[in-house]
Amino acid sequence: MTYLQIEDLEIAYGKNTILRDVTLSCFKPGTITGILGPNGVGKSSFLRTLAGLAPYRGSIQYDETENRTLGHGERARKVSYLPQTLPQGTNLVAYESVISACRAVRPDLPRHIVETMTEAVFDRLNIRHLAFQPMNSMSGGQRQMIGLAQIIVRKPDVMLLDEPTSALDLRWQLGVLDVVRNLVDEQNGIALIALHDINLAMRHCDQIVLFGENSVLSHGVPEHAMSPDMLSRAYHVKGRIETCSQGTHFVIVDGLTNKATPEPITNR
């Protein structure tokens, strides 16, 4: 079980402050949090910072230990980060790449245990058919699944997943989110998932954190954190939150808030 607490977090690249005043204590064990917001708002920077890959001001605590004081190995056992970019298309076969990912974090484990863990992950993700295929002969979606396998084989308490479904068709998107849900339940862990698909987040996340320009616009259970006002403020679109026949909340977007085209995606 792991707790994550964030207080007065500020993330900057040089003089360019991306996020400030981020205080969040909502990441309870056993929950999935969707990290949402428009392009360039700082979702990846936020996850990279939580993964210990970027400097920050303020406080990020895992179980009351400050992130910047955690050793590399200690953090790697607790926290796994899946970047937005797909794993490289090397000539390594998928099975070996997942074994290597596990051994990088758990060099203490004997090879046969790592192999058993790796096989269990291929079964869990339903990708056994990819096990002996070289990474450089895989499609983008297949590589994304192997990237996820490299993360979950480590059984992390905290999963930081940056758009893990961006290259996947509907069936695999749902499969991945189901696997994340099962892992979070089993480990009583935490998952933070950056997503552009708001409805995927509404359906599969226990809560969302919506970033707007430079800070958190709203957070909470999806049907409260997402509203027509938030859609307008974050994305500059006119939208509605509806409830389907099965009781799930979802967003319908009717158009841009005005006739203007969206602002260009620029460095702030």
Ligand SMILES: Nc1ncnc2c1ncn2[C@@H]1O[C@H](COP(=O)(O)OP(=O)(O)OP(=O)(O)O)[C@@H](O)[C@H]1O
């Ligand atoms: N290494 C870097 N150096 C300088 N600026 C950066 C760097 N990485 C990101 N940025 C800037 O930080 C801001 C946030 O980028 P980030 O990738 O975190 O946004 P995002 O919300 O994940 O975007 P997207 O939805 O498009 O993936 C952008 O303005 C981006 O140009």
